[in-house]
Amino acid sequence: MPAMHVRLGALAAALALAATFSTAASAQKKYDTGASDTEIKIGNIMPYSGPASAYGVIGKTEEAYFRKINAEGGINGRKINFISYDDAYSPPKTVEQARKLVESDEVLLIFQSLGTPSNSAIQKYMNSKKVPQLFVATGATKWNDSQNFPWTMGWQPNYQSEARIYAKYILQKMPNAKIAILYQNDDYGKDYLKGMKEALGAKAASMIVAEESYETSEPTIDSHIVTLKATGADVFFNITTPKFAAQAIKKNAEIGWHPTHFLNNVSVSIGSVMKPAGFEASQGIVSSNYYKDPTDPQWKDDPAMKAWNEFLDKYYPEANRTDSSVMYGYIVAQALVHVLKACGDDLTRANVMKQAASIKDFEPAGLLPGIKANTGPTDFAPLSQLQLMRFKGESWELFGDVLSGDVSG
Structure with a gap:
């Protein structure tokens, strides 16, 4: 009989302990507005x-x-x-x-x-x-x-890092380039512009021959492209969102302007930019990426x-x-x-x-x-590396090493 008492006592103690643990566990759950158990x-x-x-x-x-x-x-x-x-x-x-x-x-x-x-x-x-x-x-x-x-x-x-990568490439491969820039007139466009100018350094003033900005309310950027072509630039840095990027590629082909074309990576989609602009018009465009292109074989x-x-x-x-x-x-x-x-x-x-x-x-x-x-x-910038790529045929081809365009360096 005493053994039974001991067993019941142990069970009661175990149950009490379990209850304590479950209370502690539920007490550890912390929620702010927008979160619950479910x-x-x-x-x-x-x-x-x-x-x-x-x-x-x-x-x-x-x-x-x-x-x-x-x-x-x-x-x-x-x-x-x-x-x-x-x-x-x-x-x-x-x-x-x-x-x-x-x-x-x-x-x-x-x-x-x-x-x-x-x-x-x-x-x-x-x-x-x-x-x-x-x-x-x-x-x-x-x-x-x-x-x-x-x-x-x-x-x-970030956009400045990306622009720095293009600038380093231009300085290395085309040190005497004449650069024309089209950018969206807001913080997004200006961020890319800043990265490009900072990385070109003292050479920015002589290398950048034209800067044209556009508003997102404009139906087309065709007139800006015509203006940029007239400068005789042999490098075009295209800082635009998809709709305007496709327009720029198309217009370049229409007016026979064939500079080395750098396109910001927010507009590299084949489905919403390159295909609508025309694959033929898109050949040789240089951009960069950090994720796999689904169309790349x-x-x-x-x-x-x-x-x-x-x-x-x-x-x-x-x-x-x-x-x-x-x-x-x-x-x-x-x-x-x-x-x-x-x-x-x-x-x-x-x-x-x-x-x-x-x-x-x-x-x-x-x-x-x-x-x-x-x-x-x-460090609130999760990703900071990119790889350059060139448009060929109907897809992008990666080239070179994975690069970091660290803003601090």
Whole structure:
């Protein structure tokens, strides 16, 4: 009989201990607005209409990827509730949609809002509200400012770094080049311009023979191209978004202007730029990339490309697989999932930013070999490497080494 008492006593003690542990475990769960035991609310703003609507597929790809994650059980058992709004690439509309997401929808964070002018319009608001503005879809250098804007983080290699890589190449291969530049008249265009001028250094004044800016409200940039051709420039640096990039390529061919053409990597999509502009007109254009081009035959048997195609077959079958923006959306969606998984049961906004600033050698499927995402408490630029490529036939051909266009050097 006494043995029975001992057993019951031990059982009671074990039960009490278990209860203590489960209380401790549930006590460890921390949530801010937008997160719970069952869901994580993520906000997003995309130009599904307007002059930059070619980028809308990024939001659609991300939505499809989160559906895949939810179908596979979610993140640590929680489903992603992805709320995506159109701002037509209009900053006042971006402000409206950001307020709606933060104050009405009560999202945990805003992920991948697209465009430099759009994100500039909401950066102060997001930081004053202490809501993460995470992995913004723009390469402006200003997103890497952890001191002044600790709630805003970029994703892709920044525009100044990219322009520096082209400038180094021009100085090396064409030291006597006469450079004509077309740029979008906003922070995005000016960021590229700054990177190019800084890297050319003292030679910028003599090498750059013309700078033309355009507004996104202009229906066509044809007249700017005619003006630039008249300068006799033999290098053209094309800092434009997809619609205008395709126009520029087409117009160059029409008027018989054949400079060495550098195209910023935000407009390298074969589906939304090169094909509409015409493959013949696109030959020899130089750009850069950090992720695999789905049309490049060298990735035909690549496991990451196979996984990407399988994902699209199941979750986004109508996707245009020649549009590199679909690969871009797929890669950055993986990065958000990586960060949210790392948050565990501490789904506070502060912890989201802490985990986003603790990425070490992360390689989402789809990045080029040798390119990895890394961040730190004072490094809010996850990707900083690129590889040059040249358009040949109906696809891009990579050449040279993986390069870093570090803004500090």
